[in-house]
Structures are given as C-alpha cells and as structure tokens.
Amino acid sequence: MKNKGKLLAVPGLLWLGIFFVIPLLFVVILAFSQRGVYGEIIYTFTLENFSRFFEPLYIQIFFESLIVAVATTLICLLLGYPLAYMITRVNPKWQNAWLLIVMLPFWINFLVRSYAWVIILRSQGLVNTFLQSIGLIDQPLTLLYTPGAVLLGMVYALLPFIILPIYVSLEQLDRKKLEAAYDLGASPLKAFWHVTLPLSMPGVISGSILVFVSSLGMFVVPDIMGGAKSALFGNIIQNQFLSARDWPFGSALSMVVVLFSIILIFLYYRATQSQEKLEGRG
Amino acid sequence: MRLAKAFVPIVMSTILVLTGCAGSGSGGEEKKVLNIYSWADNFNPDVIKDFEQKFGAKVNYDTFGSNEEMLAKLQAGGGQYDLIQPSDYMVKAMINLNLLEELDKSKIPNVENLQDNFKNPPYDPESKHSIVYMSGVTGIAYNKKYIKEAPDSWEDLWNPEYKGRVVLMDDNREVIGMSLKKNGFSNSSVEETELNKAFVDLKALVPNILAFDTNTIKQKFITEETWIGTVWSGDASFIAAENPDIGYVVPKEGGTIFADTYAIPKAGKNKELAHEFINYMMDPEVSVKNYEYIGYSNPNAKALPLHSEEYRNNTMINLSPEELSRTEWLGDVGENLKVYDRLWTELKSGR
Numbered sequence: 001m002k003n004k005g006k007l008l009a010v011p012g013l014l015w016l017g018i019f020f021v022i023p024l025l026f027v028v029i030l031a032f033s034q035r036g037v038y039g040e041i042i043y044t045f046t047l048e049n050f051s052r053f054f055e056p057l058y059i060q061i062f063f064e065s066l067i068v069a070v071a072t073t074l075i076c077l078l079l080g081y082p083l084a085y086m087i088t089r090v091n092p093k094w095q096n097a098w099l100l101i102v103m104l105p106f107w108i109n110f111l112v113r114s115y116a117w118v119i120i121l122r123s124q125g126l127v128n129t130f131l132q133s134i135g136l137i138d139q140p141l142t143l144l145y146t147p148g149a150v151l152l153g154m155v156y157a158l159l160p161f162i163i164l165p166i167y168v169s170l171e172q173l174d175r176k177k178l179e180a181a182y183d184l185g186a187s188p189l190k191a192f193w194h195v196t197l198p199l200s201m202p203g204v205i206s207g208s209i210l211v212f213v214s215s216l217g218m219f220v221v222p223d224i225m226g227g228a229k230s231a232l233f234g235n236i237i238q239n240q241f242l243s244a245r246d247w248p249f250g251s252a253l254s255m256v257v258v259l260f261s262i263i264l265i266f267l268y269y270r271a272t273q274s275q276e277k278l279e280g281r282g
Numbered sequence: 283m284r285l286a287k288a289f290v291p292i293v294m295s296t297i298l299v300l301t302g303c304a305g306s307g308s309g310g311e312e313k314k315v316l317n318i319y320s321w322a323d324n325f326n327p328d329v330i331k332d333f334e335q336k337f338g339a340k341v342n343y344d345t346f347g348s349n350e351e352m353l354a355k356l357q358a359g360g361g362q363y364d365l366i367q368p369s370d371y372m373v374k375a376m377i378n379l380n381l382l383e384e385l386d387k388s389k390i391p392n393v394e395n396l397q398d399n400f401k402n403p404p405y406d407p408e409s410k411h412s413i414v415y416m417s418g419v420t421g422i423a424y425n426k427k428y429i430k431e432a433p434d435s436w437e438d439l440w441n442p443e444y445k446g447r448v449v450l451m452d453d454n455r456e457v458i459g460m461s462l463k464k465n466g467f468s469n470s471s472v473e474e475t476e477l478n479k480a481f482v483d484l485k486a487l488v489p490n491i492l493a494f495d496t497n498t499i500k501q502k503f504i505t506e507e508t509w510i511g512t513v514w515s516g517d518a519s520f521i522a523a524e525n526p527d528i529g530y531v532v533p534k535e536g537g538t539i540f541a542d543t544y545a546i547p548k549a550g551k552n553k554e555l556a557h558e559f560i561n562y563m564m565d566p567e568v569s570v571k572n573y574e575y576i577g578y579s580n581p582n583a584k585a586l587p588l589h590s591e592e593y594r595n596n597t598m599i600n601l602s603p604e605e606l607s608r609t610e611w612l613g614d615v616g617e618n619l620k621v622y623d624r625l626w627t628e629l630k631s632g633r
Binding site: 035037038039040057058060061064115118122123124142144145223227228229230231235236239240241242243244245246 | 452506619
C-alpha cells in the first residue's frame with residue numbers, strides 16, 4: 001500500500017522537478033557566471049555578482065524593500081485577521097460566499113486590476129472627480145505615483161494570501177478549548193488572547209510568509225502605481241534581465257531573495273514545531 | 283489541515299497569475315510560412331493579408347514589448363523566426379552577437395526606394411544586416427493648456443513650475459541620453475565626468491517627475507495627468523490626434539533619433555520568403571497603405587508624393603530636415619551598459 005501511495009506522487013514530483021528544481025539550478029549556475037560585453041552569458045565561475053550585491057546602493061534598496069515588505073505584511077495582518085475571524089463566525093451557509101468574495105479578484109488578471117487602480121486614483125480619476133464635485137477639494141489630490149500608492153497596491157494584491165491561511169487555522173480551532181476557558185472564568189478578550197490567538201498562529205505565520213515573500217519580489221505594483229520612481233528589489237532584478245542585459249547579476253540578486261525566503265520558512269517550521277510540542281502533539 | 287491543503291492549489295495558481303504567465307502558439311499548414319517577430323500593431327493587417335494572397339503564404343505574427351525581450355528569446359533559442367524588427371542599437375548588438383543574417387540586396391530591389399539618409403546608418407554601416415522600417419525622434423511633448431510658452435530646450439523640463447508634472451520614459455538610455463544632450467554631450471557618452479554631470483542634473487529633476495513610463499505614456503498625456511515630457515514623435519502624433527492641445531518640439535540641443543528595422547535572424551527557416559516580404563513592403567504603393575495606417579514616418583523616398591495631404595502635413599510624423607539635422611543615434615555602449623544601469627538604479631533609489 002505504501003508504495004502505491006508513492007507512485008501517485010510521481011506526477012507531482014516530476015512537475016516540481018521540471019518546473020521548479022531545473023529552473024532554479026539554472027539560476028544558481030547563472031548567478032556564478034559572467035556578463036559578456038553585449039550581454040551574452042559567459043560560463044566562467046565568479047563571485048563578482050554577489051560582491052556587487054554588497055555595494056551600499058543595492059544593500060540600501062534591499063533594506064528599503066524589506067521595510068515595504070514588512071509594512072505590507074503588517075497591514076495585511078491587521079486587515080486580514082479580523083476579516084478571517086469574522087468569516088468563521090458568520091452563519092456557515094454564508095461562509096462560502098465570503099470566501100468567494102475574498103478570492104473573486106483572482107479571476108481578473110492582476111495587470112488589469114492594477115490599471116483599474118490607476119483609473120480610480122489618477123488626478124481625473126474617480127476619487128478626485130468625486131471629491132471635487134462635492135466641493136471638498138479644489139485641486140486634485142496626488143494619490144498616484146507615491147509610496148502610499150505602492151503600499152496600497154501591495155496590500156490589495158496580497159491580502160487574500162493572508163486571509164485564507166488564517167481562516168483555515170481559525171476554522172479548525174477546537175471550540176471545546178474555548179468553552180473550557182470560559183468555564184474557568186476567562187473574559188472573551190482573555191480567551192481570545194490565551195486560546196484563539198495562539199492556536200491560529202500557524203495560519204498567521206504561513207500567511208505572513210506568503211505575503212512577505214511575494215511582496216519582496218513584486219515589481220508590477222511599483223512600476224504601475226508608483227510610476228517606476230522608486231525601485232524595489234524586484235524592479236532591480238527585472239532590470240537586470242531586460243534593459244541591463246545582465247542575467248548573471250539578476251540571478252545572483254534572485255538567489256539573495258530565495259535564500260532569505262528559505263531562512264524565513266526554516267524559522268517558521270521551528271516555530272510551528274515548538275507550538276505543536278506545547279500542545280503535546282509533537 | 284485538510285482544508286489548508288485544499289487551498290494550496292488555489293494559492294499556487296494565483297501566484298502564477300501574479301507573476302503573469304504568457305504563452306503563444308503558432309499553427310503550420312502546407313503553405314509557405316513566414317514567422318514574424320515584431321512590436322504590437324506594427325503593420326497594417328490588410329497589407330499582411332495582401333501579401334499572404336499574392337505570395338500564397340501564411341504569416342504568423344508574434345509580438346514583443348521590448349528589444350531586450352526579443353533578444354532574450356532569440357538567444358535562448360526559443361522561436362524560429364524568419365523576420366524580426368529590432369531597433370537601431372539592438373541591431374548593432376545582434377550583429378556583434380552574430381545573430382543576424384547578411385541581407386541579399388539583389389532580392390530586395392526596392393531597397394533603392396529608401397531615403398538616402400537611412401542607407402548608411404552608424405549602427406549598421408551600408409545596411410548590410412538591416413533596413414530601416416520606420417523612424418522617429420525623442421522630443422518634448424507638452425500640453426498648451428498648462429504650458430503657455432512653447433519649450434525649446436531640454437532645460438525646460440527642469441522648470442520648477444512643472445513640479446510633479448513631468449513624465450520621462452522608463453528607459454535608462456533614453457533618460458540619461460536626454461540629460462547628456464542637455465549638457466551638450468553625445469547621448470551615448472561613456473566619459474565618467476559627462477555621465478556624472480548628466481546624473482547630477484537628473485537627480486535635480488526628480489521633484490518634477492510624475493512618473494517614468496514608456497508603455498502607457500500616451501494615456502498620461504491624453505488624460506492630462508502630465509503636462510510635459512519626453513515622447514517619441516510617432517507617439518506624439520497619436521496623442522495629438524486624441525488631445526488637440528498637445529504640441530511637440532525637437533529641442534535645440536537635439537534629440538535621439540531611433541529606427542525600427544527589418545532584419546533576418548541566422549536561425550530563420552524561410553529566408554527567401556523573408557526577403558520577398560521586405561521587398562513587398564518597400565513597394566511605394568504598399569508602403570503608403572501601410573504607413574497611413576500605423577501613423578509613423580515612411581522612409582520610402584518614392585512614397586511621399588503618394589501619401590494623403592493629411593499625412594504629409596503632419597509635422598509630428600514628418601519632421602523637418604532642420605529638426606532631423608539635430609538628431610543623434612544611440613550607440614551601443616557595450617560593457618558600459620553596467621554604468622548606465624547603476625546610475626539608473628541610483629536615480630530611482632532615493633539616495
């Protein structure tokens with residue numbers, strides 16, 4: 001029986017091997033290669049691409065991107081957690097409808113949705129036209145092509161990624177534990193703090209990692225909603241593959257993001273394992 | 283965690299959507315097939331249909347969004363294309379990378395129709411590997427509603443009154459080249475002092491910049507989000523057709539001239555048909571039908587008298603010889619592209 005189960009995994013493993021492991025290996029090889037004069041790739045081993053990353057310019061952009069990613073994750077968490085919590089509390093027959101609404105935007109191409117934001121926020125956009133027509137402002141507000149617009153776009157794009165895992169965690173939470181807390185005299189707030197929140201941490205952490213890692217590599221939002229004015233790390237990587245024709249450097253920068261993500265996921269596993277041990281399941 | 287597992291495919295597929303996957307396919311028939319790889323909307327579809335009928339051929343048309351995207355695909359060995367349309371500086375790079383076939387001019391007798399000034403471009407001496415398809419100049423487009431006095435210098439973009447209203451192309455060569463021109467240098471300078479001067483000036487321009495944009499720059503002018511900025515002449519003509527307040531000038535310091543070309547990749551299968559296609563497109567009457575549709579300047583010397591009056595009088599499509607005399611091609615900077623990219627990154631880093 002055990003072997004049969006393994007056989008069923010073969011298509012999935014093949015998929016991962018062909019579309020994930022092999023491309024990743026290419027990136028690794030490229031990261032240690034050199035750029036030719038005309039942008040061709042010279043397969044001579046070098047560490048130069050990585051030493052370039054440590055130049056203050058790129059380190060600074062990396063840290064700025066980290067800050068944007070942390071901000072995006074925190075805002076998503078603050079917006080997403082209460083929403084996920086609410087969805088688990090509504091009448092079960094409405095739950096699916098709510099989940100559908102959360103996932104609905106994915107049915108429309110992300111690029112199209114980003115341009116929709118441009119139409120909403122630009123100086124003759126919906127928001128400015130409305131505010132002007134009710135006489136609240138004389139001059140259109142600068143809503144687009146600002147750091148705030150980038151943050152808005154990121155949160156908008158990634159919010160569902162945190163709602164869904166948190167919803168899953170909260171949904172399977174053992175209500176008996178909450179009842180026990182109430183029986184022992186815990187206030188609703190205390191019960192939430194000591195029971196609900198710790199038990200939903202796996203969802204919070206996995207959702208946060210999804211959002212954080214995705215926002216670290218994001219380049220469409222800063223381009224379209226930020227007016228391409230302040231480059232994030234994803235934009236720098238994109239530039240290396242296009243205008244700079246420097247695939248080796250771009251690959252090295254991608255590796256930095258990959259390594260960073262791996263470290264985060266490793267920490268996540270450590271955290272969840274200790275969590276499970278606490279609950280006596282480990 | 284059963285439910286969580288059910289969500290994994292959803293989450294993964296959304297990641298795919300986020301990263302934007304694109305695929306393309308092409309079908310083959312018994313007929314001769316010409317695979318073209320070019321910019322979007324670069325031909326009048328009727329002209330393509332005429333060609334298909336006349337030569338009993340089938341034309342497949344794939345598009346790219348930038349020269350670099352096209353180069354990447356060809357270098358990776360993806361796609362067997364018979365005819366491509368790289369821009370000037372990319373022609374030079376592709377010749378150096380040995381990707382372009384030398385053209386057999388005996389099969390393109392219509393090449394004689396080309397205007398003399400396009401017969402020996404600096405990026406491809408004697409047009410051995412490429413023929414100019416269309417050309418334009420990067421100049422200043424501005425909205426007369428907000429800018430009362432017509433600009434005549436790149437310097438005008440720095441006017442503090444245009445704070446947050448200037449749009450620049452999202453292209454390191456165009457933008458740094460513009461600032462180099464403003465200072466009276468070559469747009470392809472690799473001199474450190476000249477590049478630094480251009481960079482310091484660009485840094486000072488940042489407060490005026492609304493956005494860097496190449497793909498949707500036309501919409502930004504039409505909706506009047508931007509008042510003034512760097513625009514290709516052909517785009518300016520398109521914008522002016524939608525918004526009559528738009529003016530266009532080639533600044534006194536001169537602008538960058540660019541061209542898209544016909545070229546045949548070494549890996550192409552049907553080089554014979556590709557030559558026939560180029561020759562057909564360079565027929566004066568065919569070219570008139572084509573360029574009236576795409577709205578770019580026709581480099582065909584014999585075609586100008588055949589064009590409509592409206593087309594001939596459009597000063598954004600047909601720049602004056604005086605304006606053209608002040609233009610410069612972008613040269614391939616080779617290794618120094620790294621320097622350009624670094625300055626570009628620094629410009630956008632807020633340092």
